[in-house]
Amino acid sequence: MHRGIANINATVEPVAAYWDDHNTAALAAEGPLWVALGDSVTQGIGATHPGRSYAARVLDELRRETGEPWRLVNLSMSGGRFEDVVHRQLPAMQGAGLEPDIVTAVIGSNDVIWRRDTDGIISDARLVVDSLPSDALLSRVSEARLDRRRRGVNEVFEAAQQRGAVTLFEAWQWPTGVGVWAEDKFHPNDAAYRYIADNVWQAMCTRLDGSRRR
Numbered sequence: 001m002h003r004g005i006a007n008i009n010a011t012v013e014p015v016a017a018y019w020d021d022h023n024t025a026a027l028a029a030e031g032p033l034w035v036a037l038g039d040s041v042t043q044g045i046g047a048t049h050p051g052r053s054y055a056a057r058v059l060d061e062l063r064r065e066t067g068e069p070w071r072l073v074n075l076s077m078s079g080g081r082f083e084d085v086v087h088r089q090l091p092a093m094q095g096a097g098l099e100p101d102i103v104t105a106v107i108g109s110n111d112v113i114w115r116r117d118t119d120g121i122i123s124d125a126r127l128v129v130d131s132l133p134s135d136a137l138l139s140r141v142s143e144a145r146l147d148r149r150r151r152g153v154n155e156v157f158e159a160a161q162q163r164g165a166v167t168l169f170e171a172w173q174w175p176t177g178v179g180v181w182a183e184d185k186f187h188p189n190d191a192a193y194r195y196i197a198d199n200v201w202q203a204m205c206t207r208l209d210g211s212r213r214r
Contacts, residue, residue: 004183008046012078015043018050019074027096031069034062035100037089037132038107041171041196042076046187054171057197058204066208073098081110082124086131102207103133104200106171108141112149122152129160137203139171169203171196 026033036042036055044053055074062070073096075089085107093100107128111121132138140157143150161168173195174180180192188196 002184004185008182008184008187011045012040012043015045015050016078019043019076022050023073023075026071026073029069029071031071032062032066032102033098033100034059034070034072034102034104035093035098036072036074036076037085037093037103037105038076039080039084039110040076040078040187041109042074042104042106043078044193045078046182046184047190047193052190052193054193054197054200057193058200061197061201062204073100076106079110080107081115082107082121082128086124086127090131100133102204103136104138104203105132105136106139106196106200108139108153112141112147112153115149118149118152121149122156125153125156129156129165132166134165135207136166137200137207138166138168139199140168142172167203167207169199171199173199 042055044050044055047053050056055072059070059072073093075092077084077088080089085105105128108125111124115121129138138157140154141150143154157166157168160166174192175195180189180195181187182189
């Protein structure tokens with residue numbers, strides 16, 4: 001195995017343990033709640049420390065900008081796919097009786113990269129948007145020209161937004177593709193997680209502004 005891949009893979013379990021401890025503390029605390037769903041990107045794999053993941057950066061921003069003791073329960077999992085959000089992460093949220101103020105989902109990359117059954121992928125994308133809370137913030141998947149899987153997923157997401165099922169944003173809209181990958185050449189690095197954090201934060205700001213006007 002390539003050394004860079006092995007090095008990143010070795011971080012998966014320690015990062016998951018970090019978020020398990022973080023979630024335990026968050027559940028015991030009080031304050032507005034953000035629940036994050038997704039895959040290794042929401043875990044922060046590829047960052048030099050989970051505190052440099054987009055999730056940790058956005059949590060810091062939420063607390064700083066609102067002055068409120070926001071909590072984050074990160075239910076993401078490395079390798080996560082659409083079916084994991086539907087059958088594992090959302091049931092975990094519901095089973096714990098959580099009533100989050102904000103739900104975000106950055107999911108789909110593993111489906112479009114590692115699966116070849118386009119119809120199945122698109123069907124699972126529909127299941128995700130039907131399962132998420134109607135006020136969830138959902139990232140589009142990054143698109144590549146002529147990739148029918150990615151295009152099909154985003155079309156499902158767009159249709160869901162049009163009928164009010166989710167609110168979309170662009171986690172993958174970065175100013176550059178240079179110098180943004182971890183040593184496995186697959187996961188984002190610290191610089192990329194700053195871009196993702198900015199995109200998630202902008203999506204949250206719209207939601208927070210709307211809440212303040214109500």
